[in-house]
Amino acid sequence: MNKPEAESTYQVWYCNRCDKACKIQPPTIKPGCRCANPVPGVRPTLVTQMAQMKPRPVQALTEEEARLRSLARKDQRVTVTYEAEVSKAWLRADANGAKRIQFIVTTPDGRRHVVDPSLPGLHVEAAPEGERPVVVVTVIGGLL
Incomplete structure:
Protein backbone atom coordinates (compact mmCIF):
# COMPACT_ATOMS: atom_id res chain seq x y z
CA MET A 1 0.00 0.00 0.00
CA ASN A 2 1.07 3.59 -0.56
CA LYS A 3 2.07 5.82 2.33
CA PRO A 4 0.00 8.98 2.79
CA GLU A 5 1.39 12.18 1.34
CA ALA A 6 0.96 15.60 2.98
CA GLU A 7 -2.52 15.29 4.51
CA CYS A 22 -12.86 -3.01 8.14
CA LYS A 23 -13.24 -0.85 5.00
CA ILE A 24 -11.31 2.26 3.92
CA GLN A 25 -12.03 4.50 0.92
CA PRO A 26 -9.78 5.24 -0.99
CA PRO A 27 -8.07 1.92 -0.30
CA THR A 28 -4.53 3.19 0.40
CA ILE A 29 -4.22 1.86 3.96
CA LYS A 30 -4.67 -1.77 4.98
CA PRO A 31 -7.72 -2.29 7.28
CA GLY A 32 -7.07 -3.52 10.82
CA CYS A 33 -10.10 -5.83 11.14
CA ARG A 34 -9.24 -9.54 10.98
CA CYS A 35 -12.77 -10.88 11.48
CA ALA A 36 -13.89 -13.65 9.07
CA ASN A 37 -17.23 -11.86 8.48
CA PRO A 38 -16.78 -8.17 9.45
CA VAL A 39 -19.89 -6.21 10.42
CA PRO A 40 -19.37 -2.68 9.03
CA GLY A 41 -21.15 0.30 10.53
CA VAL A 42 -23.93 2.04 8.64
CA ARG A 43 -22.11 5.34 8.05
CA PRO A 44 -18.41 5.96 7.43
CA THR A 45 -16.26 8.10 9.71
CA LEU A 46 -14.05 10.78 8.12
CA VAL A 47 -10.44 10.37 9.29
CA THR A 48 -7.69 12.88 8.44
CA GLN A 49 -4.14 11.59 8.62
CA MET A 50 -1.20 13.99 8.75
CA ALA A 51 2.05 13.25 6.93
CA GLN A 52 4.55 11.25 8.91
CA MET A 53 7.83 12.95 9.71
CA LYS A 54 10.95 11.24 8.45
CA PRO A 55 13.21 10.26 11.33
CA ARG A 56 16.31 12.40 11.58
CA PRO A 57 19.53 10.44 11.20
CA VAL A 58 21.42 10.00 14.44
CA GLN A 59 25.14 10.63 14.37
CA ALA A 60 27.72 10.19 17.07
CA LEU A 61 29.52 13.33 18.19
CA THR A 62 33.21 13.50 18.78
CA GLU A 63 34.30 14.84 22.16
CA GLU A 64 35.49 18.06 20.51
CA GLU A 65 32.18 18.64 18.72
CA ALA A 66 30.22 17.95 21.92
CA ARG A 67 32.41 20.46 23.80
CA LEU A 68 31.86 23.11 21.10
CA ARG A 69 28.10 22.56 21.08
CA SER A 70 27.98 23.03 24.84
CA LEU A 71 29.77 26.39 24.38
CA ALA A 72 27.41 27.55 21.60
CA ARG A 73 24.82 29.06 23.92
CA LYS A 74 23.48 32.58 23.72
CA ASP A 75 25.41 35.03 25.91
CA GLN A 76 28.12 32.43 26.60
CA ARG A 77 31.51 34.14 26.92
CA VAL A 78 34.27 32.35 24.98
CA THR A 79 37.84 33.13 23.94
CA VAL A 80 38.90 32.30 20.39
CA THR A 81 42.62 32.36 19.55
CA TYR A 82 44.04 32.06 16.08
CA GLU A 83 47.43 32.72 14.54
CA ALA A 84 47.75 35.05 11.58
CA GLU A 85 50.41 36.88 9.65
CA VAL A 86 50.10 40.67 9.34
CA SER A 87 49.62 41.42 5.63
CA LYS A 88 48.94 45.13 5.88
CA ALA A 89 48.57 47.79 8.60
CA TRP A 90 47.36 51.39 8.32
CA LEU A 91 46.11 54.32 10.39
CA ARG A 92 42.45 55.28 10.12
CA ALA A 93 40.82 58.46 11.43
CA ASP A 94 37.56 57.94 13.31
CA ALA A 95 34.64 60.39 13.56
CA ASN A 96 36.38 62.41 16.30
CA GLY A 97 39.59 62.75 14.28
CA ALA A 98 41.55 60.31 16.46
CA LYS A 99 43.81 58.00 14.48
CA ARG A 100 43.50 54.28 15.09
CA ILE A 101 45.54 51.42 13.66
CA GLN A 102 43.93 48.55 11.74
CA PHE A 103 45.42 45.33 10.38
CA ILE A 104 44.68 42.93 7.57
CA VAL A 105 45.89 39.52 8.65
CA THR A 106 46.20 36.26 6.72
CA THR A 107 45.60 32.96 8.49
CA PRO A 108 47.57 29.80 7.52
CA ASP A 109 44.61 28.57 5.45
CA GLY A 110 44.87 31.70 3.25
CA ARG A 111 41.85 33.61 4.56
CA ARG A 112 42.20 37.34 5.14
CA HIS A 113 40.57 39.19 8.03
CA VAL A 114 40.36 42.85 9.01
CA VAL A 115 41.36 43.35 12.65
CA ASP A 116 40.37 46.55 14.44
CA PRO A 117 42.13 46.61 17.85
CA SER A 118 39.83 49.42 19.05
CA LEU A 119 36.91 46.98 19.27
CA PRO A 120 36.10 45.92 22.83
CA GLY A 121 37.40 42.49 23.75
CA LEU A 122 39.99 42.28 20.97
CA HIS A 123 43.67 42.02 21.82
CA VAL A 124 46.63 41.62 19.43
CA GLU A 125 49.88 40.17 20.77
CA ALA A 126 53.26 39.65 19.17
CA ALA A 127 54.24 36.01 18.96
CA PRO A 128 57.64 34.85 20.24
CA GLU A 129 60.50 35.62 17.87
CA GLY A 130 60.48 33.75 14.59
CA GLU A 131 56.77 32.99 14.82
CA ARG A 132 53.70 34.69 13.39
CA PRO A 133 51.73 37.33 15.33
CA VAL A 134 48.81 35.98 17.30
CA VAL A 135 45.34 37.56 17.35
CA VAL A 136 43.28 36.80 20.47
CA VAL A 137 39.55 37.54 20.11
CA THR A 138 36.99 37.44 22.93
CA VAL A 139 33.49 36.94 21.57
CA ILE A 140 30.34 37.49 23.61
CA GLY A 141 27.38 35.51 22.32
CA GLY A 142 26.98 32.26 20.46
CA LEU A 143 25.73 30.73 17.25
CA LEU A 144 22.67 28.84 18.50
Whole structure:
Protein backbone atom coordinates (compact mmCIF):
# COMPACT_ATOMS: atom_id res chain seq x y z
CA MET A 1 0.00 0.00 0.00
CA ASN A 2 1.07 3.59 -0.56
CA LYS A 3 2.07 5.82 2.33
CA PRO A 4 0.00 8.98 2.79
CA GLU A 5 1.39 12.18 1.34
CA ALA A 6 0.96 15.60 2.98
CA GLU A 7 -2.52 15.29 4.51
CA SER A 8 -5.07 12.64 3.55
CA THR A 9 -8.75 12.25 4.41
CA TYR A 10 -10.34 8.81 4.32
CA GLN A 11 -13.81 7.36 4.81
CA VAL A 12 -13.51 4.55 7.34
CA TRP A 13 -16.14 1.95 8.23
CA TYR A 14 -15.48 0.36 11.62
CA CYS A 15 -16.37 -3.25 12.40
CA ASN A 16 -19.11 -3.59 15.07
CA ARG A 17 -17.47 -6.78 16.41
CA CYS A 18 -13.83 -5.76 16.96
CA ASP A 19 -14.07 -1.91 16.65
CA LYS A 20 -11.29 -1.85 14.06
CA ALA A 21 -11.41 -0.45 10.54
CA CYS A 22 -12.86 -3.01 8.14
CA LYS A 23 -13.24 -0.85 5.00
CA ILE A 24 -11.31 2.26 3.92
CA GLN A 25 -12.03 4.50 0.92
CA PRO A 26 -9.78 5.24 -0.99
CA PRO A 27 -8.07 1.92 -0.30
CA THR A 28 -4.53 3.19 0.40
CA ILE A 29 -4.22 1.86 3.96
CA LYS A 30 -4.67 -1.77 4.98
CA PRO A 31 -7.72 -2.29 7.28
CA GLY A 32 -7.07 -3.52 10.82
CA CYS A 33 -10.10 -5.83 11.14
CA ARG A 34 -9.24 -9.54 10.98
CA CYS A 35 -12.77 -10.88 11.48
CA ALA A 36 -13.89 -13.65 9.07
CA ASN A 37 -17.23 -11.86 8.48
CA PRO A 38 -16.78 -8.17 9.45
CA VAL A 39 -19.89 -6.21 10.42
CA PRO A 40 -19.37 -2.68 9.03
CA GLY A 41 -21.15 0.30 10.53
CA VAL A 42 -23.93 2.04 8.64
CA ARG A 43 -22.11 5.34 8.05
CA PRO A 44 -18.41 5.96 7.43
CA THR A 45 -16.26 8.10 9.71
CA LEU A 46 -14.05 10.78 8.12
CA VAL A 47 -10.44 10.37 9.29
CA THR A 48 -7.69 12.88 8.44
CA GLN A 49 -4.14 11.59 8.62
CA MET A 50 -1.20 13.99 8.75
CA ALA A 51 2.05 13.25 6.93
CA GLN A 52 4.55 11.25 8.91
CA MET A 53 7.83 12.95 9.71
CA LYS A 54 10.95 11.24 8.45
CA PRO A 55 13.21 10.26 11.33
CA ARG A 56 16.31 12.40 11.58
CA PRO A 57 19.53 10.44 11.20
CA VAL A 58 21.42 10.00 14.44
CA GLN A 59 25.14 10.63 14.37
CA ALA A 60 27.72 10.19 17.07
CA LEU A 61 29.52 13.33 18.19
CA THR A 62 33.21 13.50 18.78
CA GLU A 63 34.30 14.84 22.16
CA GLU A 64 35.49 18.06 20.51
CA GLU A 65 32.18 18.64 18.72
CA ALA A 66 30.22 17.95 21.92
CA ARG A 67 32.41 20.46 23.80
CA LEU A 68 31.86 23.11 21.10
CA ARG A 69 28.10 22.56 21.08
CA SER A 70 27.98 23.03 24.84
CA LEU A 71 29.77 26.39 24.38
CA ALA A 72 27.41 27.55 21.60
CA ARG A 73 24.82 29.06 23.92
CA LYS A 74 23.48 32.58 23.72
CA ASP A 75 25.41 35.03 25.91
CA GLN A 76 28.12 32.43 26.60
CA ARG A 77 31.51 34.14 26.92
CA VAL A 78 34.27 32.35 24.98
CA THR A 79 37.84 33.13 23.94
CA VAL A 80 38.90 32.30 20.39
CA THR A 81 42.62 32.36 19.55
CA TYR A 82 44.04 32.06 16.08
CA GLU A 83 47.43 32.72 14.54
CA ALA A 84 47.75 35.05 11.58
CA GLU A 85 50.41 36.88 9.65
CA VAL A 86 50.10 40.67 9.34
CA SER A 87 49.62 41.42 5.63
CA LYS A 88 48.94 45.13 5.88
CA ALA A 89 48.57 47.79 8.60
CA TRP A 90 47.36 51.39 8.32
CA LEU A 91 46.11 54.32 10.39
CA ARG A 92 42.45 55.28 10.12
CA ALA A 93 40.82 58.46 11.43
CA ASP A 94 37.56 57.94 13.31
CA ALA A 95 34.64 60.39 13.56
CA ASN A 96 36.38 62.41 16.30
CA GLY A 97 39.59 62.75 14.28
CA ALA A 98 41.55 60.31 16.46
CA LYS A 99 43.81 58.00 14.48
CA ARG A 100 43.50 54.28 15.09
CA ILE A 101 45.54 51.42 13.66
CA GLN A 102 43.93 48.55 11.74
CA PHE A 103 45.42 45.33 10.38
CA ILE A 104 44.68 42.93 7.57
CA VAL A 105 45.89 39.52 8.65
CA THR A 106 46.20 36.26 6.72
CA THR A 107 45.60 32.96 8.49
CA PRO A 108 47.57 29.80 7.52
CA ASP A 109 44.61 28.57 5.45
CA GLY A 110 44.87 31.70 3.25
CA ARG A 111 41.85 33.61 4.56
CA ARG A 112 42.20 37.34 5.14
CA HIS A 113 40.57 39.19 8.03
CA VAL A 114 40.36 42.85 9.01
CA VAL A 115 41.36 43.35 12.65
CA ASP A 116 40.37 46.55 14.44
CA PRO A 117 42.13 46.61 17.85
CA SER A 118 39.83 49.42 19.05
CA LEU A 119 36.91 46.98 19.27
CA PRO A 120 36.10 45.92 22.83
CA GLY A 121 37.40 42.49 23.75
CA LEU A 122 39.99 42.28 20.97
CA HIS A 123 43.67 42.02 21.82
CA VAL A 124 46.63 41.62 19.43
CA GLU A 125 49.88 40.17 20.77
CA ALA A 126 53.26 39.65 19.17
CA ALA A 127 54.24 36.01 18.96
CA PRO A 128 57.64 34.85 20.24
CA GLU A 129 60.50 35.62 17.87
CA GLY A 130 60.48 33.75 14.59
CA GLU A 131 56.77 32.99 14.82
CA ARG A 132 53.70 34.69 13.39
CA PRO A 133 51.73 37.33 15.33
CA VAL A 134 48.81 35.98 17.30
CA VAL A 135 45.34 37.56 17.35
CA VAL A 136 43.28 36.80 20.47
CA VAL A 137 39.55 37.54 20.11
CA THR A 138 36.99 37.44 22.93
CA VAL A 139 33.49 36.94 21.57
CA ILE A 140 30.34 37.49 23.61
CA GLY A 141 27.38 35.51 22.32
CA GLY A 142 26.98 32.26 20.46
CA LEU A 143 25.73 30.73 17.25
CA LEU A 144 22.67 28.84 18.50
